[in-house]
Amino acid sequence: MRALCWAVLLAAVSVAQAAPPQDAPRWWKGNLHTHTLWSDGDDYPEVIAKWYKDCGYQFLALTDHNRLQTGERWMDVMKSKGGPPALAHYRKSWGEDWVTTRTVDGKLEARLKTLEEFRKRLEVPGKFLLLQGQEVTDQYKAFPVHINASNVQALIKPQGGSNVVDVMQRNVNAILAQRRQTGQPILPHLNHPNFGWGVTAEDLMQVKGERFFEVYNGHPSVHNEGDKTHAGTERMWDIILTRRLAELKSEVLYGLATDDAHNYHSVSNKLSNPGRGWVMVRAAALKPAALIAALEAGDFYSSSGVQLRDVQRDGAALAIEIEAEPGVEYTTYFIGTRRGYDAANEPIRQPSGEALRVTHRYSDDIGRVLAKVVGPKATYRLSGDEIYVRAKVVSSKTMTNPLLPGEKQAAWIQPLVPARP
Numbered sequence: 001m002r003a004l005c006w007a008v009l010l011a012a013v014s015v016a017q018a019a020p021p022q023d024a025p026r027w028w029k030g031n032l033h034t035h036t037l038w039s040d041g042d043d044y045p046e047v048i049a050k051w052y053k054d055c056g057y058q059f060l061a062l063t064d065h066n067r068l069q070t071g072e073r074w075m076d077v078m079k080s081k082g083g084p085p086a087l088a089h090y091r092k093s094w095g096e097d098w099v100t101t102r103t104v105d106g107k108l109e110a111r112l113k114t115l116e117e118f119r120k121r122l123e124v125p126g127k128f129l130l131l132q133g134q135e136v137t138d139q140y141k142a143f144p145v146h147i148n149a150s151n152v153q154a155l156i157k158p159q160g161g162s163n164v165v166d167v168m169q170r171n172v173n174a175i176l177a178q179r180r181q182t183g184q185p186i187l188p189h190l191n192h193p194n195f196g197w198g199v200t201a202e203d204l205m206q207v208k209g210e211r212f213f214e215v216y217n218g219h220p221s222v223h224n225e226g227d228k229t230h231a232g233t234e235r236m237w238d239i240i241l242t243r244r245l246a247e248l249k250s251e252v253l254y255g256l257a258t259d260d261a262h263n264y265h266s267v268s269n270k271l272s273n274p275g276r277g278w279v280m281v282r283a284a285a286l287k288p289a290a291l292i293a294a295l296e297a298g299d300f301y302s303s304s305g306v307q308l309r310d311v312q313r314d315g316a317a318l319a320i321e322i323e324a325e326p327g328v329e330y331t332t333y334f335i336g337t338r339r340g341y342d343a344a345n346e347p348i349r350q351p352s353g354e355a356l357r358v359t360h361r362y363s364d365d366i367g368r369v370l371a372k373v374v375g376p377k378a379t380y381r382l383s384g385d386e387i388y389v390r391a392k393v394v395s396s397k398t399m400t401n402p403l404l405p406g407e408k409q410a411a412w413i414q415p416l417v418p419a420r421p
Contacts, residue, residue, distance in 0.1 A: 004267055004275050004401055005055040025299075027280045027308075028291065030059035032133065032150050033191060033217070033258035034274070038073065038112055039064035039135075042081035043264040044090045046118035051264065051274060053128045058286055061133030061150045062115070068134055068155050069115040077101075077108045082265060129286050135191065136171050140164045143198040143357075146191040147210075149175045151288045153182045164199060168207045176209050185292040189213060189256055192222035194230060201236040201359040205243050205250070211296065213237075215255030215412055216304060218276030220269060220403055222260070229348060231359040234392075238367025239359065241415055242337040246387050254295070254414050255390075257302035269403050276401060277304050282311075298414040305400070305409025306330070306393050317381045318389055318416045324376040329396040332378035334371040336389035336415075341365035382418055390415040 035041035036048055045062055052060045062069060077087050087110055091099050100111040119130045131151045138145045138158035145167045149156060156178065159170035172188050179186040189212035193199035204213060215233045216224055226232030231239070237255055244250040257277030267273055279302050283294040294300060301308055307323040322330050342363035347355035370389060371380050380389055391413035399407050 004273065005051060023284060025282050025284045025294075027282055028058040028286055029278055029280055030057055030061075030291070031259050031261075031274070031278050032061045032063070032131075032187075032189065032256060033135070033148055033214070033260045034060060034062050034133075035064055035135075035260070035262045035272075036062055036069070036112075037075060037080060037082065037086075038062075038067050038069050040081065041262045041264070043086050044082075044094075044110075044112065045069055045115070046113055046122065047086075047090055047093060048261070048264060048274070049118065049122050049130060050093070053122060055275065057278065058127065059129040059131060059281075059291060061131040061148070063133035063135045063148050063150075065135050065137040065146075066155075066158060068132060068152070069112070070155075071114070073112045074102070074104075074109040075112055077110050080110075081262075086265065126286050129288070129291075131288060131291075136175070138167050138171055139198070140167045142196070144196040145171070145198055146195070147171045147175070148187075148189050148191055149178075150187040150189070151184060151292060152186055153178060153184050164203045165206050168199070168203065168210065172207055172210045185289050187212065187292050187295060191258075192217045192219065192260065193236060194223035194226060194233060195219075195221065197223070197230055197358065200357065201231060201239040201243075204236070204253075205240040205248065208250070210253075211251050212254050212256055214258055214260075216257035216277045216302060216410075217260045218258065218274075218304075218403065219260040219262070219272040221272075225404070229356065229358055235367065236359055237390075238335065238337065239362055241388050241390075242341065242366045245417060245420075246337070246339070246341075247343070252298070252388070252415060252417050254298055254300075255302055255412050257304055257412065267401055269401070269405075273401055276399070276403065277302065279303070280308065301414065302412040303410070304407075305397065306395050306411035308393070308411055308413075311413055313416050315419070317379055318391060318413070319379040320377065320391060320393065320413060322376045322378075322393060322411075325397065329374065330376060331394050332373045333369050333392045333394070334373075334378070334380040334389055335367055335392060336370050337366050337368065337387045338370075338385045339387060340385070341387075382416075384418075386418060388415040388417045 036045035161167035261274040263271035395409040
């Protein structure tokens with residue numbers, strides 16, 4: 001993973017060089033979806049966290065399935081993902097005095113360190129922060145429903161429900177209830193809606209209090225791009241934004257990019273490696289409250305490689321300045337829906353006429369490209385009839401470790417929503 005880390009670190013150099021004074025808002029790079037040996041990742045949590053720190057990230061949430069890195073947990077090394085090679089690397093990189101093992105009935109076991117133990121060796125105020133996280137892993141029948149909780153304070157049990165919307169709503173409610181009870185900022189976000197084709201746009205648009213979802217996820221099994229029957233996540237985003245804002249009079253939805261990393265020992269587009277997707281959050285301090293407040297204000301962008309110098313919203317325009325690399329071309333697409341759009345939609349049906357449980361088909365009026373700009377700076381000025389405008393920057397440079405052959409680096413800028421008339 002060293003070569004991959006070097007490439008990721010290079011992408012962050014320009015941001016670090018341009019950072020303003022510590023007490024002024026600046027960009028912080030982070031990942032909000034990561035797995036370790038505490039659930040189904042294949043490496044030790046502190047090894048993973050150090051990879052992110054060494055690769056130029058400033059914050060990280062370790063989000064294992066229905067588990068926090070707390071309490072005493074021993075693992076059979078031979079049966080674990082990563083196995084003896086992971087343990088050997090762990091010992092080499094962290095030292096024999098740090099690693100704890102034992103032999104029980106002839107089986108070698110390793111103790112997984114808790115977050116409170118290893119964060120003391122990794123966190124640096126103003127430079128690197130670990131957020132306690134959990135992937136609340138639930139389902140309705142065969143449909144997976146996974147919701148991350150960043151800065152969670154105590155384990156949240158999957159809530160179940162009578163349908164996919166109910167499962168999402170119950171779990172979001174449980175996360176927000178803990179936020180109210182503890183007084184700590186805790187951020188829920190829906191993971192990979194197309195994993196197992198679990199969540200449709202019509203499902204997600206109904207959930208109250210869920211303002212974040214993964215528009216890009218670095219796992220090879222989550223179908224960001226959709227297929228002939230299923231809408232891709234960007235198409236889902238435009239459908240949800242349009243209907244929430246214009247019809248349901250509901251909340252804006254922001255799009256996150258994450259790794260969902262599980263595999264740390266080999267690099268392949270068939271593995272869920274680190275370094276594929278992240279968020280850049282503009283906040284005055286590297287603290288949970290400041291980061292989550294900025295996320296909730298939409299003062300962030302998501303990236304798979306493109307770095308931005310600035311994003312500005314003045315209520316009448318969305319302006320972007322790219323941290324351009326020499327010899328690389330950048331195209332910015334401003335995407336949105338105008339009032340008076342064709343709101344008709346139809347379910348996709350089987351030959352028998354039965355409606356499939358997938359996102360409906362909608363008019364091309366929804367999520368149109370409103371403008372296209374080539375170059376390191378791009379501005380869209382509102383004409384007055386937009387429901388929202390978001391932006392996507394696509395680079396001519398291929399991702400370091402792409403999911404799809406030839407996949408280009410990109411950045412997703414959060415929607416500008418004009419004041420409602």
